[in-house]
Amino acid sequence: MASPEVLARVHALRREIERHNHAYYVLDQPTIPDAEYDRLFRQLQALEADHPELAAADSPTRRIGGKPLDAFPKVRHAVPMLSIRTETDTEASGAQAFDARVRKELGLDERDPPVDYSAELKFDGLAINLRYEHGVLVQAATRGDGETGEEVTQNIRTVHAIPLRLNVQPPPAVLEVRGEVFMRRDDFERYNAKQREAGKPTLVNPRNGAAGSIRQLDPKLAAQRPLSFFAYGLGEVRGWDPAPTTHSGTLDALEKMGVPVCAERMTGPGASALIAFHDDIAARRDQLPFDIDGVVYKVNRFDLQRELGFVTREPRWAVAHKYPAQEEMTVVEAIEVQVGRTGALTPVARLAPVFVGGVTVTNATLHNQDEIDRKDVRVGDTVIVRRAGDVIPEVVAAVIDRRPEPAPPRFDILQSYPTCPECGSHVVRLDDEAAVRCTGGLYCPAQRKQALLHFASRRAMDIEGLGDKLVDQLVDRGLVHTPADVYGLGLDTLAGLERMAEKSAANLLAAIEASKATTLARFIFALGIRNVGETTAKDLARHVGSLDKLIAATEADLLAVRDVGPIVAQSIIQFFAEPHNLDVVNTLRAAGVHWSETAGVQQSAGILAGKTLVLTGTLPTLTRDAAKEKIEAAGGKVAGSVSKKTYYVVAGEEAGSKLTKAQELGVAILDEAGLLSLLAANNNNEQHVLDF
Numbered sequence: 001m002a003s004p005e006v007l008a009r010v011h012a013l014r015r016e017i018e019r020h021n022h023a024y025y026v027l028d029q030p031t032i033p034d035a036e037y038d039r040l041f042r043q044l045q046a047l048e049a050d051h052p053e054l055a056a057a058d059s060p061t062r063r064i065g066g067k068p069l070d071a072f073p074k075v076r077h078a079v080p081m082l083s084i085r086t087e088t089d090t091e092a093s094g095a096q097a098f099d100a101r102v103r104k105e106l107g108l109d110e111r112d113p114p115v116d117y118s119a120e121l122k123f124d125g126l127a128i129n130l131r132y133e134h135g136v137l138v139q140a141a142t143r144g145d146g147e148t149g150e151e152v153t154q155n156i157r158t159v160h161a162i163p164l165r166l167n168v169q170p171p172p173a174v175l176e177v178r179g180e181v182f183m184r185r186d187d188f189e190r191y192n193a194k195q196r197e198a199g200k201p202t203l204v205n206p207r208n209g210a211a212g213s214i215r216q217l218d219p220k221l222a223a224q225r226p227l228s229f230f231a232y233g234l235g236e237v238r239g240w241d242p243a244p245t246t247h248s249g250t251l252d253a254l255e256k257m258g259v260p261v262c263a264e265r266m267t268g269p270g271a272s273a274l275i276a277f278h279d280d281i282a283a284r285r286d287q288l289p290f291d292i293d294g295v296v297y298k299v300n301r302f303d304l305q306r307e308l309g310f311v312t313r314e315p316r317w318a319v320a321h322k323y324p325a326q327e328e329m330t331v332v333e334a335i336e337v338q339v340g341r342t343g344a345l346t347p348v349a350r351l352a353p354v355f356v357g358g359v360t361v362t363n364a365t366l367h368n369q370d371e372i373d374r375k376d377v378r379v380g381d382t383v384i385v386r387r388a389g390d391v392i393p394e395v396v397a398a399v400i401d402r403r404p405e406p407a408p409p410r411f412d413i414l415q416s417y418p419t420c421p422e423c424g425s426h427v428v429r430l431d432d433e434a435a436v437r438c439t440g441g442l443y444c445p446a447q448r449k450q451a452l453l454h455f456a457s458r459r460a461m462d463i464e465g466l467g468d469k470l471v472d473q474l475v476d477r478g479l480v481h482t483p484a485d486v487y488g489l490g491l492d493t494l495a496g497l498e499r500m501a502e503k504s505a506a507n508l509l510a511a512i513e514a515s516k517a518t519t520l521a522r523f524i525f526a527l528g529i530r531n532v533g534e535t536t537a538k539d540l541a542r543h544v545g546s547l548d549k550l551i552a553a554t555e556a557d558l559l560a561v562r563d564v565g566p567i568v569a570q571s572i573i574q575f576f577a578e579p580h581n582l583d584v585v586n587t588l589r590a591a592g593v594h595w596s597e598t599a600g601v602q603q604s605a606g607i608l609a610g611k612t613l614v615l616t617g618t619l620p621t622l623t624r625d626a627a628k629e630k631i632e633a634a635g636g637k638v639a640g641s642v643s644k645k646t647y648y649v650v651a652g653e654e655a656g657s658k659l660t661k662a663q664e665l666g667v668a669i670l671d672e673a674g675l676l677s678l679l680a681a682n683n684n685n686e687q688h689v690l691d692f
């Protein structure tokens, strides 16, 4: 038998561990480091192993899952688990229709005050009934057909957010809490990334992740899936006194007992409160950390709920008001590729039209070959398509069960497109790249078109009216080969194009003319140098000051510019090393494209002015030269040996005697990240910020 001391220690450990669990999984406010938690947990495990007679249903050690089952036992629900009516009208007026029905059933007319409603989210997971007897979780069951479900207690115990014991004194004799087990999107992504790395199967979506985990016969496997829980109602209740009289009061009470309740809920009078909630959540749906498929409205007062009662299996006092689905199934009719500005061939699935996320979708990106391989999407497959918010629709997964027989072959971009569909140039895949690329460069009309559109875009040369329809015609008819040709276009040529009246041709010419007065930053950005985005273009313009200096810049010069690393520097050097690129630049200047130049930003004295640093070992990303350049740009000097005068030693992998020497002399030591943050501080100190 365990001594009273052991018994007390076991109880104290259980309480403490569960307190940390709640803080971490429900409140999202960790109280102790993981290692400390593990230590407590192991202590408890050891004590329980020594004293099997102390086994308890509410011990946190039960959360790691026991023996696999052959099947889930069936459970008859003490109170049936109902489903909920779906309001067919997805517009805000759906809330009005619900309110009108409720008022009619309750016999209210316009003179009666508004009904109080409670509104909450419709979580997209698996419904669960949690049975607490005298405060201890004794059983968890799925909904099943509403009358009979499956007992999944072991698996539910692995969900850390679910309390094993209610925090209430005295606890009700019986309290059944109903709610939804689900998976947060970030947990889903993290889990899938880990699975991919291990070469193991991934989950299709968070909902399947949640449902699949709970239906997992081996609780050890279930324990590896990160699940969450929110309560939304009650089942059987005995001996709860005083019991809440409203739905919102119930959720508040459950929350106090340590049961997770979603904070996104509200109570308010009449349809207008419901509409406000509906619209507010609709606007923020994509920012929620988990998927929902709508909102749920409930009459708040239990006495009114009882008065309203049920029709078949659905209560008259609740309704689900759905949002357009963000995932639907459809068939891949073909896989084609699109050639982008950089020549990347992006595979696109052509789909049988499907209504998803509020629009009809016929194309969805497949990103690149790695994604096609990972999802194993083939022509003819039924796939799940997702469109959330304004994001480009994407193929989430192939539904392998519905793959046609015989199975279509795997799709390989290089095999299907050995040459570019736009220009016939060879297509290559470089070893370290996900993308397959056309080697045609500006010879490739697709790349030429994209380059032109980029050149004319608002943040680049800002030529209003030079859109994709026009660019298509100009390139297809051979009127424009490079951006420089844009400045040679005349009224006659333009007016001869489709959908181009003389008026719009004149407007376009005026826009082209106006674009000639530009800034160096816009011009650099407009050139479409690989890896040089708008911000880098601005930094370059500010730092270098003139185009000729940029053309003549060495790698070292470029590395001195904020945020320019070796890859960007190489892209710039390669771009200006191409004679035809220089031709384009010169023709543009000759055509009258102009900007004002400066001497470039003078660095202030520099954060490292007068300081000597020593480099040792291999840095993770910077070459020694690059690091030296950056230090010098901040006013510092780089020396070969360490002395007392050394300001910092920057040490990387396999640093040798210089590091030891620094330690002996007490010289401060930095790693690459430390150096970079120091230099970032320097860049923020730049003076003379010029207007360009």
Ligand code: IVH
Residues within 6 Å of the ligand: 082, 083, 084, 085, 120, 121, 122, 123, 124, 125, 126, 127, 128, 143, 179, 180, 232, 233, 296, 315, 318
């Ligand atoms: S209330 C009597 N509230 O939707 C009403 N259900 O068909 C019982 N669901 O299987 C359900 N979020 O799994 C309710 N806030 C919420 C919900 C919710 C999701 C699910 C639940 C049930 C289905 C209703």
